[in-house]
Structures are given as structure tokens and as C-alpha cells.
Amino acid sequence: MYTEEKSLHFIEQIIEDSLASGFPQDKLRFRFPPEPNGYLHIGHAKSICLNFGLGLKYNAPVNLRFDDTNPAKEEQEYVDAIKEDLLWLGFNWAEERYASDYFQQLYDWAILMIKKGKAYVDSQSSSAMAAQKGTPTQPGVDGPYRSRSVEENLRLFEGMKNGDFPEGSHVLRAKIDMASTNMLMRDPLMYRILHRHHHRTGDDWNIYPMYDYAHGESDYIEQISHSICTLEFVMHRELYNWFLDQIYDDTLVRPNQYEFARLNLNYTVMSKRKLLQLVQENIVNGWDDPRMPTISGLRRRGYTPSSIRKFCDVIGVAKRENIIDVSLLEFCLREDLNKTAPRVMAVLDPIKVVITNYPDGKEELLDAENNQEDESAGFRKVPFSKELYIERDDFLEVAPAKFFRLSLGNEVRLKNAYIIKGESVVKDAAGNITEIHVTYDTDSLSGSGSEASKRKVAGTLHWVSIKHAIEAEVRLYDRLFIDEAPDSHKEKNFLDFMNANSLQIVKGFVEPSLSSVKSGDKFQFQRIGYFNVDKDATASKLVFNKTVGLKDAWEEKGKKEENSINNSLKEINKYFKVATREERIGIRKAIGQTLSGIANYSLLQNSFKKNINNNKSSLLFAQFVLKYSSLKFSDFDKEDLTKLYLMSLRSESTFVRSRALLNLLNLDYDSDFVNSFKEEILKLKSNPTKSTTEREVEFIEQVLNKE
Secondary structure (H helix, E strand, O other), X not given: OOXXXXXXXXXXXXXXXXHHOOXXXXXXXXXXXXXXXXXXXXXXXXHHHHHHHHXXXXXXOEEEEEOOOOOOOOXXXXXXXXXXXXXXXXXXXXXXXXXXXXXXHHHHHXXXXXXXXXXXXXXXXXXXXXXXXXXXXXXXXXXXXXXXXXXXXXXXXXXXXXXXXXXXXXXXXXXXXXXXXXXXXXXXXXXXXXXXXXXXXXXXXXXXXXXHHHHHHHHHHHOOOEEEEEHHHHHHHHHHHHHHHOOOOOOOOOOEEEEEOXXXXXXXXXXXXXXXXXXXXXXXXXXXXXXXXXXXXXXXXXXXXXXXXXXXXXXXXXXXXXXXXXXXXXXXXXXXXXHHOXXXXXXXXXXXXXXXXOOOOOOEEEEEEOOOOOHHHOEEEEEEOOEEEEEHHHEEOOOOOOOOOEEEOOEXXXXXXXXXXXXXXXXXXXXXXXXXXXXXXXXXXXXXXXOHHHOOOOOEEOOEEOOOOEEEXXXXXXXXXXXXXXXXXXXXXXXXXXXXXXXXXXXXXXXXXXXXXXXXXXXXXXXOEEEEXXXXXXXOOEEEEEEEEOOOHHHHHHHHHHHHHHHHHHHHHHHOOOOXXXXXXXXXXXXXXXXXXXXXXXXXXXXXXXXXXXXXXXXXXXXXXHHHOOOOHHHOOHHHHHHHHHHHHOOOOHHHHHHHHHHHHHOOOOHHHHHOXXXXXXXXXXOXXXXXXXXXXXXXXXXXXXX
């Protein structure tokens, strides 16, 4: 059998080169170093899969080391959650280590550096230190305490350790180079005073090491051969090596730092600070809320470890930052669940169906296949009776030509059961349909082999028998944000892009085979999506979480919105060609309706910016974005707005100029912004073009007279 060999990623190539150069394979050692100040998220999963994957590939140990150097933000809860996530993903660590294990050694090395004149106690304020460090284009200058004697530095540092000084009064800094082009090398902090209780060391310490100091030295203590970080630590590598230089013994393995691109996922935030904000402000229901990108949230939603590992494998390991579409993560999940999740029937928006020619009191147990992708999954029995529930949107009293579900006078098949035909409906006093009456073909049972059972009909519907159905709470989860880059807009708060429909709770009905499910069980609700039994479920109350739909609704929506934008641009061209004002108004209204229906902030922003050019169709479209979209004045870059208005007012087309004038007149702009264009508008008044219309002249006067 042909097997495609996967090429090595660049870190594997580095390791191969090390081994080829004589580095002993038994000296290979890796680590995963989380800070226990929050729950792990999907971005950490990439790092976990990389480090532990290397350990498996090279049969090398991988340590789990908690970077617990900031007791102000760290808790035992986070330590426990991180360990649970790693085990759930399928990885075991060689040793469980903590930076706090090395506090005494790190302190001793700091003393040694002071004695060598490589570190000193600085007593400046943080603002004074920041000013003294200079800028990326301006070298720093020596601070007033840089020349303290070794004896004074030792005395002060011991006092810091003993708790003699308040927080912020002193820090220990490395003495490196205040003129370095790398600002991180301009005497970085090594220790700060924190009178905080540590979750492991209690109140033993009043000083705590900074990450840049503790990181490399901890790697050295553990004899980590390849220390793998994300790209934001590229500039830290020089400092990592400098700290190692102060303590390195050439009889031991010297760690080397390598950087890879972190995972950036659209429609998601990865900042621990922002995720913590979502939790603390009760925007979500805890770190394991199924809408969160945390590993615990994904687990509760119904993701599988193998789908996450597959996703991390597919996206690969790169040196350059890029943004991954969350649809790829969902694809990996669907692919996994499709093979493993049993198929069941559930109705989430029920309407009653009565089979009028089915005998009263009769019940049947019908065979239903558990998973057509798994031959070993077998069959189950599903009860069938006279009264059923189907989905409300699976019926239309009068249906259009391409409606392939139930309607009056038309036939459909009930999954695993019979062909039925819509006959009549029962309505309440308000005209709402409360029951659908149908007849069934007694000879059309699925799998019976009869001629009637082989008859082709328009569609197949799922259902549950009302008499046997079990009521369940179903939590319909969707993406937490409506924008593809919610925290990338400087002028906006990421909370502005919360999806108001990210959670909807409905009462549904499921087939009786689900009566004994347990937390974590996964199913495909046929024709709806994949669902997971939530931890809130009890024997008396079933609770299911929607994991993912059968299709990518967001991709379809995104393509639809992009197509709408493109079609609107085509319609704009017609705007300049039609003969009457009424036709132009019709085109404008249609485009306005399209733009007002688009919620994707980034798509609107990009479309706006892309159309600020000298093409009259583009300029008019950008003006329509200002007029009709959900974006506000504050959402636009003022320089872009100014450029658009100047280009529009100078356009050859009266339609473009008139729309710009109307927007200046009617949109919620401050007077200073409107007045900034009055000189340009006065030029239009004093020197009208051949295309200038009476309406444009009116708009000019109105804007000039606007107070």
C-alpha cells in the first residue's frame, strides 16, 4: 500500500540536524511551560501537540513545568485544570515541575551575578526606569543606581528577600547594555518585590523572579535541549542566552530557544486577559462554557481529543504568523464524529403529525441503523405510533416548487418508517397550525423490499413518536463573536462583537434510546448536527449541547455576504446607466438593504477601504456603506473618511458628488468634520461642471448653510 510521507517541519529539521551533528539522542528533552493564571485554550493545544509530539517521535521525555512566578494571578485551580486538559488530549508528561521548585537556586544565581557585577538593585520608580531605557531609535542611559557597590546591592537584595521593603520600592536588574539595539537587553528586571501568598511556597518569599530570568535558567536546571516558544519571544532569545552565559557549565546540556508561529483563529479571542474578562463579567458561564475556545470549553461542547490533535497536525508548524479559519477546526471535528457518533432522531421545534389511517393504539418497533459509517455499530429499535413530532420547518401548507419536505398533497418518507402524504391541517384561533393530518402507505415500510418501499419521494424527514419521546433541554451553541477579528480593531472593544445568538435554549424531544445517556456521550441528531450530553444532565433531565452542525453555516453565510457585496458593486454600474430617477432609487434601496443586513464588521471595513479610489462606481459604493451599513462614524479611520469625501467631491459624476453632499448633510458628523470640506464645496458652487444638476446645487447650498 502506498503511504504518503509527510515532510519534516522546520523544528523537526533542526532536531535532525542536531542529531546529525553528534548531539546524543538520549539527551533530547522538551517541556511544555504553561503559566497557571488561566485555563488552556486551543492556541495552547498547538504548543502541547508540538512539544509532546516531538517527545513521542524521538522517544524523549517532555516535562510539564508550571511557570508559577507571579502569585498575584496564579491559582491551584488552574494547575489542576491544565493537568486535566493534557491528560484528556492524550498526553503524559515525564516529570511535573514548577519554576517555584527552583526559587532558591535562582536566588543563589542572582547573588552570584551581583558579586560578578552583572546585576544591581535599582530604586527608581517604574516610570523613571521606562524613561531611562530610551526608545527603539534612541539609546538608554545609565540610571543613578547602576554603579552601586556590590556590598550595597547584596544588602538591599537580602532586605528585599526578607520583606524589609514595600512593593515597588526596589527591583533587581541585570547589568547588560543600556545602548543595545534590543531594548530587552537594556538592563532588564530580574526580580520584583511581591508580598503575596504563593499557592505552593506560601509566604516563604517576598521577591519573585521575572519570566525572562526564570525561563532559560529553569530549562537549564531540567536539561531541556530544545526550548520551543512562540514568535513573540524572538527578541527575548538574546536575553535567554545572556542569562545562560552567566551560569553555564560546558559539561551539561545547554538549552537553545526556537520560535514558531502561534495559532491565530478567526472569530475567536486568544488573550487570557480577555477570556478572564468574559468569565469575570459573567458574559459566559465559566471557563468551560462551550462557547469558549478553552480546551475545557471545547471538551464540554463535545469536541474530541483526536479532532483537536488532527487539527493541530493539519495546520502544521510554521515560522510565519497567519490566521486559521475556525471552519477547519470544525471540519476536523465533523470528520471524526461522522465515524464515531451514533445516529439518533430528535426534534427541536416540534409540530404534531397525526397519521389518520394508522390504527389507534398500534405501536411498532422499527429497525434503525446506528451509524452507516461503522458496520459494527449495528441497529436499534425505534418505536412508531399514530402521533409523531416532526420539525416545524419541515412542513409548508402550500410549498414552492423546490420544497422537498412535507406539504399538502405531497409525499415524503419518514426515516426508517413509511411514506406519508399531507392531507389537511388543524389551526388555532390565531391561524397557527397546531396539527398536520397525513395518511401513510401501509406497504411502504423502509427495508421491507416491497415495490412501495422502493418508490422515490421528494425527501426524508426525521421524527419521534409522541407517546415514547423523552423531553430534553437542548442548548444551541454558536460562535461567540460575529466578527472574524473581534480584537483587532483599535477603535473598538472586542465585546462590541459579541454574538447575541451564541446560545439559545430550546425544549426538544428525543427518541427513547437516549434515556440512559451519560455526560460526554456524543450523537448525531439526524439532519440537524452533532450533540453532546452536558455535565448538567441528570436521570430526570436530559441536557444536550450542540457541538457543530452538519454543514458549515458560517462559511455559507460568509460566502453569501461576500457575494452580496460583489453583486452590489455590479448593480452600482447600472446606477449610472439607467434613464430615470425612479430606477436609480430602486437600485439604491436594494443596495442599502443588502448593506444593512451585513453584520461582519471586518468585511464592511475591508469593502469600504478597497473602494476608496478614483472609480466612480467604487466611490458611490463607499458612500453607500457610510449611509446604510451598521458602521458608525467612530468605526472609520478619519484619514480614510477625509480621503473618500475629497475624492467624491472631485468626482466627474454628479451622482457621486450628490451622495457625498447628502451624507455630509444627514449623517451624524461633528461640525468640524463637515466644515473641513467647505472650501472644496465652495469650488463646486463657483465652478460647476457640465454634469452638475439642480439637485446637486440644492445640496451644495444646504451643506454650506448647515450650522
